[in-house]
Amino acid sequence: MRTLLTTALIAISAVLSAQTEEIRGTAINRIGGNAPIEGATVHVTNNVDERIVTTDEAGQFTVSNLPAGTWRITISAADFDSYEASLTLPAGATLNLGNVFMFPESDVSAMDEGMGEFESEGDDFQGGGLALLGGQDVFTSISNARFSQMRFRARGYDFNLNRTFLNGLLMNDINTGGSPFSLWGGLNDVTRNQDRSRGMQPTSFGVGGVAGTSNLSTNASRIRRGFQINYTASGGAWAHRLGVAWANPIRPNWYLAVMGSVRYTPADNPLAWDLGTYGQGASYFVALEHRISPGQSLSFTFLGAPNMRGAFAPPTQEVIDLVQNPFYNANIGWQAGQIRNARVRNSHEPVAMLEYSNRINHRLRIQAATSFRFGRSGFTSLDWFNAPDPRPDHHRNLPSWFTDFGTFNPIQGENAREGWLTDRNIRYINWDGMHNVNFNNWDRVENVTIGGVQGQTIEGLRSKYVVDNRRADQRELNTGFTVNALITNNVRLTGGLTYRWNRTHYFKEMVDLLGGDFWIDLNQFAQRIGGEGDEGYEGGVAVDAGDRAQIDLNNPNRVIREGDIFGYNYFSFTQRGTAWAVANITLGRSMEAYVGADVGFTSFYREGLFRHGLFPENSYGKSNTYSFLSYTLQAGLNYQIGRPHLISANVFYSQQPPLFRDAFLSPRTRNTTVDNLVPERIFSADIIYSFRMPGARFRVGAFYTEIHDRSRVTSFFDDVQRTMSNFALSGISQRHAGVEFGAEVHVWNGISLRGALAYGDYIYTSNPLLTQTDNNNDRTVLENERVYWSGFMVSGTPQLAANIGIEYRARRGWWAGLDLNYYDFSFISMNPRRRMDDVSRNLTPEQYANMVRQEKFSPGFVLNANVGRWWSLSNRRYQLGVMFSMSNILNNQSMVSGGFEQSRLWHDSGNDTFRPFQSRYTYMSGTSFFLNVFFRF
């Protein structure tokens, strides 16, 4: 069931009577002729104590014997959207809610997981999931449901600012801060119990986060009982998805929930716009809960979501124009007639968790949880050794190479174009060709290491082209302990301790020798440089560099077969501990304030398992350990003015350590860290006004956030210099400010109008420093040089997103809706190199403007519609539902949902000028369909 979290205090249109505090009301079906709802579950909690009652035939309920204070009430019934409200119970009063209007459910199941990632070569950036912002107030529910097609991020934040908990344990990736949704992808039916904080406000398991916090509970007793089967077909992320879930008590006080799902997208999915993003996955879930005594339970959960998915490579505008298709995917080609994608994400990361919770008395509750996460995660990639670059959209293969770079030769440009248009093996990866190169490369190599023994000789087919898998396998122990206490009737105190220990193994694994027998592990780019005396020389000189070419001096010239580790091999070890406390204070009848703080320590280090030939003293073994202090302070207020109005104001300040990923210059080769490793600081404040009455809700808010001293390390393959290169940026500052508006009004007889608007101004406010290193030598290319991008825009989301929609919910269980969305102020992700002094020399004013300008994507309208029907059969024993939605009905193919400037620059040695390469774009899909069918009993 989808939960609508409302934050209004309901008026006490009540009879003050007696001494016992109680809450009563009547649940009414607003659409079904205001009929009462029998058998609805009423759940009341103050985070320490809880009561559950059921409505009778008249839809009425009473909850008695409650101490005064602030309580949250949830009324839920099958096929209705849940109703939630927050109430203050003064001493000696009865709170009569009167008629509580409930609306039939519209099942928007299966959020589009894994919406595709940016293709930044060498960058493990994971962009999946949504940045959730607080509870399901009207703005958030509309923006989450509608804006994901353009990868909207609420308030412009990166994913690492949203905190996602599982049973009270923070599950965000400790190395990247990224959201952990992919760990339970496909398990939607059992992951619906999400508790979301109200924006930045804290929750019962920690202080808040700037982008909101959500806690997913997988306690078996809270999962919807019965059996459900759910099938989805879509042109989006997964072509087919089938899930089956079952939950029920199996014995008195023992609850079990299990779920399995499979997901599949075929290689030539006719409904998909992106060719070759095939995949498959299967997810599993088991939860067992034992109620030891009332209020005390022990829960065990085990879940996993193994899956693999081919990725999309955003093309440049030249390629889009050449093939007349914005969805051209450079990662694919044909092998023996079958589509094969070179870049396949693959992972299987199960989580096992144990949780204990105990409501000791009505004033004290404790909870403890521990989880262990393990498994594997990686993405495949093509690799080659002393052979031409096989990527089809390499700049030398394109017509522009002959017209825009070097010698001007338009005839050759035409020939290149002709080849692209007529030969599939030029336009895409030539898998058959690469295999044949390997088939023909018989070689005999001496002085190799096989199985740890040096000085051997090997002969056979030596692969020139291979597919490898770049893995980051995590093992993490995560524990937390929480205490929830009612100090007085007006003061609730929560606090706890957390500890995480993580070891991530980063390495490259040989997956497919593409017809060859072996590979020798060497740094082909180091082979091409000289030793001493090569200062100032750029590019490659074919000089045998001996030891410098070794990837691992401990195993020189290692022979690699499928399954072996090569290329790079290191661990990251991270530990993080925090202590936190939050006090919620009720002040009078209409105000609630809170204050929260946490203090933590983080430490990490790298341990290299290869002794790299270029950095023999600094790559093998442990690096220094880097430790940081972190803390968060927050405070806020919720003020109820009169019946339906609520004002909420919050401030937040936090100092967070840099991530492991952003601390090491080039962790694949050495232990060197970025200079000036400092923690990142965030300040945020917001104020929100919301209004709710039967049939209408409205929310408007403004926020202001400053981020300072961010560090970021990105790597890319510089095919001009022929090496992996690393940018380490430090001192990044950003400012995010904006307004959010959402409203929904029931107009007449089941017809509602709704709208939302997010308008923000997210900019960079500092000129950070850049240090650039290349992996094929030990020089520093640039050291702490200034990047002038203050005033430029933060990328990754449209800064203006607006929605207006109309929806009709009929009495008989069907509904239909139509939405129009508008997006604007979306900007390209910048290459810091373009805004530096050294690359702007000798440029004409026009060329200079072209170099530094940040591209803004065109705005546009997108029209979506959905329709659905649900049936309740055999006296509500069975439910069957169908939902169909169509997005981008007008087939607008000009909306860019993301793009980035390429990281390397072309140097024209004739004029001694630099020029940027063309940027790469991901377009929003054209018209897409989504069909969902569910069956429950």
Next chain:
Amino acid sequence: MKQISKISIFAIIAVTLTACFQYDEPPRQEPVVINPDHVITIAELQGLFRSQGTQPLTIRDSVVLPSGRVVRDSIYISGQVVSSDRDGNIFREMFIQDETGGLRIRVGRSNLYNFYRLGQHVYIRVDGLTIGNNNGTLELGLRSENFTTGFIDVAWLINRHVLPGRQDTLVKPKTFTLQELNSSTFLADSNLVGTLVKIENVRFSHTTAGTGARPFGQLSTWANPFPADGGAPQSVNQNFVAGNDTIIIRTSGHARFARDLVPRCAVNIVGVLTVFGGNSQIFIRDLNDVTPVGIYTITIAAPTGGTIRVMDGNDEVQSGDKRMGCTILTLIATPNEGYRFVQWWDGNTELERTGILISNITVSATFVEIPETP
């Protein structure tokens, strides 16, 4: 429970699904074979060029050969690959030869050795290409305004014009004297330019500059990848002599072996012959093309007052043993008790030294007694 078994069925389906997305190995590409009706010899193609003068000639759809034979619609030459860019001495070009002659083909792709291996038969479709004389060496490429011919550097054109045939054993070069190779009449008569040749028993003499390279002193490396002024790698001409004749061995500054020392001993050299500005030049493919000849005798004169050991790697050399030229020897002098080492026969005073064997040699050392302290 029924429900649990339903979940197990799921697990089985899921596992079998992971078996999808296996890829079949693609077929081995069949070597191209062209109907001999469309194939002409390299000498015939070169003849077509020479008969029309000195300007580059673009081959049309049909040719009439001197023998009267007409070939039309698609015209090929066929030869075996005799060059390799693996070690970087040549770049973006390829030499092929048949029984009648050899030709440089300007294929504008790097790492060509992955696609056209030494000894492999290759068909070049010549109609549409241009043949020209680049300072004495004939070459085949695209029509170009600024150069003799241009690179064939677009994948589509390479696929069309350069066709891989069957693999074969390496071409065996014939041996020529330096006089022959320096004689333009001889080269013209035998159509040797662009083919693989062998010279025997030559010895390094001196270095002459490539384009702007500075000559080295006594010791020379094959090329100059790191010029003193920090500029681009320089190609260098090394001069080898036999008797009174000299020939140039030219090496690119980009070669993998550019920083290896040129051997001082007598060697045989195999390489591709070109002519530039009236001078014959040979390009070796890698250092295996340079093989020492000459077997020399090592005589060890037993000294008084000490011992001498001559080591070839880990093996000890006895007096009267023979070794190949260019073998690296280690000489160790150990004075007896009460003696000290003075010098080797050639004046060197290091107790342990290495050297390269370049001729017959007699190794001796002088030791003197240490006078008693009074």
